[in-house]
Amino acid sequence: MTEDEMRKRLASLRVEHRDLDIAIEALVNTGGPDQLQVARLKKRKLRLRDQINQIENYLTPDIIA
Structure with a gap:
């Protein structure tokens, strides 16, 4: 994967991460009993965060001076 492709992938992961954040907030605010769905979305969000990092x-990369 080239650096340009990685930057594009990074941008799409950030958008997906932000969208998941909005979806989780919406589910929590509705007060629905679907806590399993919220947990799954949070887990997916954490995986995205790991990929972004x-x-x-x-x-x-770290540069040691």
Whole structure:
């Protein structure tokens, strides 16, 4: 995967992460009994966050001075 492709993937992951945040908030605010769905969305959001961090770390590696 090229760096440009990684940046595009990173942008799409961020959008999906933000969309999940909105969906979770909407489910919680409705007070519905569907806590299982909320838990699944939160788990997916955490996986996305891990993928985002992994790509960010690859694109901006630590430089030891």
